[in-house]
Amino acid sequence: MPSALRGELESLLRDRKLDRTLTTNAWADVVRDVAPTGLEILDEQLGGGIARGHLSEIVGPRSSGRTTVLCRMFQAAADRGEAIALIDSCDRFDPVSASAGGVDLTKLLWVRERGDGCRALKAMNLVLQAGGFGLVAFDIADVSPMMLRQFPYTTWMRIARVIEGSQTAAVVIAAERTARSPGGVTIALEPALDAPRAQWSGAADRARFLRGIELRTRVVGGR
Amino acid sequence: MRIPTYDDLTPSIPDITPRETFDEVAKFLSPADPPPKVRPASFVPDSLELYACLRHGLKTVAPPSPMAAPHTSPHFLIARDFSPRIERHGDASVVLDVSGLGRLLGTPHTIGTELARAADGYAATVRTAIARSQTAARLLAIGHPGLTIADGDATAAIASLPIDTLRVFIEDDVAGGGAAMARLKATMDRVDTFRRWGLTTLGEIAALPSMELSERMGQDGLALQQLARGIDRAPLVPDPGVPRFLQSMELEWPIDALEPLSFVFARLLEPLSSALERADRGAAALRLDLRLVDRTTHTRVLQLPAAMRDAKVLRTLLLLDLESHPPSAAIDVVAIEIDPVPGRIVQYSLLERALPSPETLATLTARLGALVGDSRCGSPVLLDTWRPDGCEMTRFTPDHSRPSLRVSQSEGRLAEAAEPRRRTGTLILRRFRPPIAVRVTSDRGRPGQVAIDRRGMPGGRVERAAGPWRTSGAWWDPSSGAWDRDEWDVALSDGSICRLFFDRINECWFLEGILD
Numbered sequence: 125m126p127s128a129l130r131g132e133l134e135s136l137l138r139d140r141k142l143d144r145t146l147t148t149n150a151w152a153d154v155v156r157d158v159a160p161t162g163l164e165i166l167d168e169q170l171g172g173g174i175a176r177g178h179l180s181e182i183v184g185p186r187s188s189g190r191t192t193v194l195c196r197m198f199q200a201a202a203d204r205g206e207a208i209a210l211i212d213s214c215d216r217f218d219p220v221s222a223s224a225g226g227v228d229l230t231k232l233l234w235v236r237e238r239g240d241g242c243r244a245l246k247a248m249n250l251v252l253q254a255g256g257f258g259l260v261a262f263d264i265a266d267v268s269p270m271m272l273r274q275f276p277y278t279t280w281m282r283i284a285r286v287i288e289g290s291q292t293a294a295v296v297i298a299a300e301r302t303a304r305s306p307g308g309v310t311i312a313l314e315p316a317l318d319a320p321r322a323q324w325s326g327a328a329d330r331a332r333f334l335r336g337i338e339l340r341t342r343v344v345g346g347r
Numbered sequence: 348m349r350i351p352t353y354d355d356l357t358p359s360i361p362d363i364t365p366r367e368t369f370d371e372v373a374k375f376l377s378p379a380d381p382p383p384k385v386r387p388a389s390f391v392p393d394s395l396e397l398y399a400c401l402r403h404g405l406k407t408v409a410p411p412s413p414m415a416a417p418h419t420s421p422h423f424l425i426a427r428d429f430s431p432r433i434e435r436h437g438d439a440s441v442v443l444d445v446s447g448l449g450r451l452l453g454t455p456h457t458i459g460t461e462l463a464r465a466a467d468g469y470a471a472t473v474r475t476a477i478a479r480s481q482t483a484a485r486l487l488a489i490g491h492p493g494l495t496i497a498d499g500d501a502t503a504a505i506a507s508l509p510i511d512t513l514r515v516f517i518e519d520d521v522a523g524g525g526a527a528m529a530r531l532k533a534t535m536d537r538v539d540t541f542r543r544w545g546l547t548t549l550g551e552i553a554a555l556p557s558m559e560l561s562e563r564m565g566q567d568g569l570a571l572q573q574l575a576r577g578i579d580r581a582p583l584v585p586d587p588g589v590p591r592f593l594q595s596m597e598l599e600w601p602i603d604a605l606e607p608l609s610f611v612f613a614r615l616l617e618p619l620s621s622a623l624e625r626a627d628r629g630a631a632a633l634r635l636d637l638r639l640v641d642r643t644t645h646t647r648v649l650q651l652p653a654a655m656r657d658a659k660v661l662r663t664l665l666l667l668d669l670e671s672h673p674p675s676a677a678i679d680v681v682a683i684e685i686d687p688v689p690g691r692i693v694q695y696s697l698l699e700r701a702l703p704s705p706e707t708l709a710t711l712t713a714r715l716g717a718l719v720g721d722s723r724c725g726s727p728v729l730l731d732t733w734r735p736d737g738c739e740m741t742r743f744t745p746d747h748s749r750p751s752l753r754v755s756q757s758e759g760r761l762a763e764a765a766e767p768r769r770r771t772g773t774l775i776l777r778r779f780r781p782p783i784a785v786r787v788t789s790d791r792g793r794p795g796q797v798a799i800d801r802r803g804m805p806g807g808r809v810e811r812a813a814g815p816w817r818t819s820g821a822w823w824d825p826s827s828g829a830w831d832r833d834e835w836d837v838a839l840s841d842g843s844i845c846r847l848f849f850d851r852i853n854e855c856w857f858l859e860g861i862l863d
Contacts, residue, residue, distance in 0.1 A: 185842065186805060186842065186843045186861055186863065187842060187843050187844040187845075187861060187862055187863050188863070189774075189863060190863055191775040191776075191777055191863040192774055192775050192863065194775075195775050204700065205700055205702075206700050206702075207702050207703060207745040215780050216777040216778060216779070216860075217727075217777075217778070218736070218775065218776040218777065218778040218860065219727035219729060219738045220729060220735075220736065220737065220738065220776075221774070221775045221776040222775055223729055225774075225775055229726055229727050229728065229729070230726055230745065231726075231745050232726055232727065232743075233724065233725070233726065233743045234724065234725065234726065234727050234740070235715055235719060235723070235724045236719065236723040236724065237719055237723070243718060243719065246718060247715055247718055247719060247724075250711060250714050250715060250718070251711065251715075254703055254707050254708075254710070254711040255703065255707070256701060256702055256703030256704070256707060257703065258700060265777075265863075266777070268803070291700065315842055322811065322838045322844050324811055324813065326813070329793060329812050329813060329814060329815075330814070330815070332811075332812070332813035333813055334774065334813055334836045334844070334862070336774060337774060337844065337862075
């Protein structure tokens with residue numbers, strides 16, 4: 125009897141195209157279309173890259189490498205000839221360092237908002253509905269938690285529905301876990317507590333260079 | 348170890364004087380670069396296209412009499428006898444599309460001869476030029492008297508023309524008026540810059556590497572180089588006087604809201620769209636005239652990024668534009684006119700991922716512009732400056748045919764010389780606009796403790812620091828925002844890695860951004 129009820133419930137969910145929320149589903153066998161991130165180690169963890177048609181997220185504290193990972197994803201997408209978009213909620217993106225980091229700016233649609241998360245969310249929705257982008261990023265890392273709480277609960281579900289089945293991979297950049305669709309992943313960048321994250325070269329201040337930071341990633345979710 | 352000075356941090360940019368030759372300029376602008384194989388993004392004409400330009404033969408053109416009819420000049424009448432697709436550029440020159448005259452008249456030389464004969468019939472002194480692009484035809488008509496035929500490569504045909512030809516070319520457009528007049532005048536000043544560099548012909552401008560030119564002169568420099576290469580910046584927009592795509596409606600009751608106006612737009616645009624489809628044309632520009640109840644006219648002109656004729660898209664673009672620029676009173680009469688161009692032919696690829704279509708992008712950017720502001724969405728373009736955050740926004744037009752800027756920007760002069768840190772390419776800055784004032788306890792100039800009076804901002808003891816890196820600029824023109832500062836990359840005790848700078852002009856510390 126329980127199995128019959130379960131079967132009926134799954135049938136209803138499929139009718140409403142909500143079957144991706146099921147844990148035991150045949151679609152898991154379907155070959156996933158993924159967008160490689162351009163970072164080999166991360167791609168190995170992700171099984172090739174982040175899933176297209178799904179909402180994923182990159183989360184971590186300040187200086188954990190969130191923006192660097194995002195720019196590597198931009199670079200990889202632009203190299204594949206895809207259009208990319210960044211909805212920048214607090215106008216934090218720096219084209220100079222991104223270009224030096226390898227991002228082809230001609231492929232980038234940059235939407236700059238001055239801290240109004242709701243308006244940025246509308247812009248995100250417009251870009252996703254337009255379609256045709258390979259990668260769309262929504263940077264809310266510096267949006268205040270109070271503003272984020274103003275988003276309706278259904279916001280992320282609606283965004284997930286907009287891109288479902290499309291070739292677009294959507295990524296949210298945030299300080300804390302915020303949202304991802306059932307097929308999406310959370311890339312958590314963690315601080316290295318046992319060693320200095322920043323890698324410097326040179327002894328004296330005037331001869332010292334900041335060479336990079338150590339990325340420690342943990343992937344959560346994804347099927 | 349001495350502190351790096353400004354001169355250490357900047358590359359040796361030569362001061363170019365008029366005495367220096369083109370070779371020296373070209374040497375500075377990396378002569379090893381081969382000429383670009385891919386044509387810069389702009390309107391790319393069909394190779395079978397052929398244009399003629401008829402230009403008034405006199406060097407100075409008298410201003411038109413107020414009593415004179417607008418289209419009675421001899422060169423305009425001659426042009427109208429030969430083609431329905433005519434575009435005027437000021438009072439001096441007319442460009443006509445003669446692509447289809449080959450079957451009727453024969454070779455380009457024959458067409459040119461016929462045009463010259465027609466000019467004799469009007470007893471007019473007219474310079475005639477025929478070329479594969481409008482720009483080349485216009486430049487040849489300016490540069491050469493009599494009849495000039497350039498049936499081959501447009502760039503080669505105009506390479507020997509003097510640089511002043513460009514100035515006359517722009518003056519014609521300035522005389523034509525329009526909203527872009529101020530922009531054109533600014534572009535004209537750039538011609539003087541080329542002369543100061545020692546360039547004398549259009550061929551020398553065409554040979555400059557585009558990337559470096561863009562970094563030094565911005566979009567204006569690229570626009571002038573495209574002209575010097577004979578590349579059209581826009582398709583031919585037929586002049587009024589030829590068949591027009593115009594619809595208007597007088598309303599029974601004034602309309603003062605966008606929603607009812609959208610139904611009126613739909614009623615006007617659908618027949619226009621059908622007419623465009625029948626004529627195999629697309630809209631290059633939309634002109635909307637709204638006569639208001641206060642007897643004024645609210646006019647909006649939309650330049651479309653690609654030829655399009657979908658009534659729904661055009662209606663959406665008009666409504667979004669009116670949302671940003673609403674009329675001052677209720678509307679009595681609505682008139683829409685379309686500048687037609689030949690229909691767009693698109694070849695899709697099975698091997699490349701589809702990009703957003705021009706219609707989609709036009710609608711999207713219009714919607715985003717209405718939401719966040721026109722200047723706050725688009726593609727970033729780096730400027731040739733050491734100023735922090737030196738970039739500007741440009742229209743977003745992704746194109747498969749464009750060469751990738753990544754390699755040249757990451758390995759080119761700009762990235763190499765900007766800052767040693769950027770060469771690592773591993774860390775991206777999250778920039779605060781404007782920079783945030785911070786309280787820094789420093790020991791002999793080295794930051795020791797950082798505190799910010801804002802919630803959620805980094806702060807703490809400085810555990811590791813690199814710097815100072817001194818930059819300064821615009822001291823010769825303080826009105827443009829001079830800067831003089833020492834930059835530091837610091838790791839704070841709270842785990843943040845930040846970029847601080849000490850403003851040497853105002854003697855205070857700022858947080859420029861967080862390296863993330």
